Amino acid sequence: MIGAMEKVLAVILGGGKGTRLYPLTRERSKPAVPLGGKYRLVDIPISNCINSGISRILVLTQFNSASLNRHIARTYRFSQFANGFVEILAAEQTPENPDWFQGTADAVRQNFRHLKSTHATTILILSGDHLYRMDYAKFIAYHESFDNDITVSVTAIPPDEASEFGLLKVDEDGRVIEFREKPTGAALEEMRVDTTRFGLAPEEAAKRPYLASMGIYVFKMDVLESLLRDTSRVDFGKEVIPHALETHRVGAYLFNGYWEDIGTISAFFRANIELTDVLPRFNFFDMSAPIYTRPRFLPGTKVRNAQIINSIINEGCIINEATIRRSIVGIRSRIESGTHFDHVLMMGADEYETVDELQQNRAAGRPDIGVGKFCTVRNAILDKGVRIGNNVRLLNESGVREADGPNYCIRDGIIIIPKEAVIPDNTTI
16 A cells, blocks of 8 residues: 555645644644644644655645744655655745735645645645544545545534534435535534444444544545636635535545544643543554654653652653642653642753753742742643743632733633743742
8 A cells, every 4th residue: 555655645734823722833833832742743644644655745834834844854854765755835925826825725726836746646635733543545545446536534523513613414425415614503403414324333323423524635636736726715624625516526534533623722731631541542652553753862751759640751851759640741841849730731841951051040040941849730731941930839720711921821721831931939820
């Protein structure tokens, strides 16, 4: 199957400003947001591609792409004797396209000359902010077996989630006959389908009677080119796919594994914390299809008299007499004695501070990078390089849902300390 993937080009959509993930996207694009304490979101679709035998990958991005560029350049280097690549295509203004990307389809349209230059015959469109493990080779084989012009990957979902997605209906031959973007009320009820036809058991089908688009598509190259000629259609889900139902054969491929859209703070936080489950729904320990990221050659984590319960501690950390419960501690994190974590995602740091820098911190009255002594942190995201002093309480005890402070944000009740923010001693949030 790897040989069959030689004519496939994967295009990963980096998304817009990522406002739903702010402030994590304040200084980086969505695909560059850290995941699981050591990965980046973009590692998920790229790893899926590599594990599926797809080695030609373009990442389209528009906002804050510097950190993403660095990560891609340092991580994905194929042999000089192979034709594989992972390349960033940042938005650019040209005489033909003076505007920035207006939507997912417009992003592909503006870069179509780069797609054509690869001589690919099949285009795989992926999103950069989903968490899942998928064999795209099976997806593409399904697409080709029905000689579809377009195939949409779908997942069966329950009624309480259905109005958040684009929903599809299919005929007896598996051809998509209707596509509605985030329907509600009577329009939502009309999109119910019998998902037993896709292999779900009757009980499971009753719980998940809707087919939601995952935002993952396979196109024949010539079909994609023809559909993108109409510049008024700027988004795949809202415009291009619904229009294509009238003129092309569009199929649906059911993906029945774990899949999570982590484009919001609450979904992102939940997906990360769920990694600490005894049997997590997404398992980074599955070496049959590993998730790749940048090799950093860090020392092993050093733990001194700490209590760690149902947590993930990444490499290169120093943890002194702390209590860590159901949390993720990212690379190069430092947590001092007497500190308590409960449901915390700590993203770590990009570098260690030297002895001289630690002395300078003392002289300036500035906390070190990491978390100081006797702190209590609960339901929080600590972005990279944060400096949290001693006796700090990050608890949101008043249950605020949304707030913006000078050095913190609260989204969906979750406290977020932005990248490199400083929280002085004795602060309570």
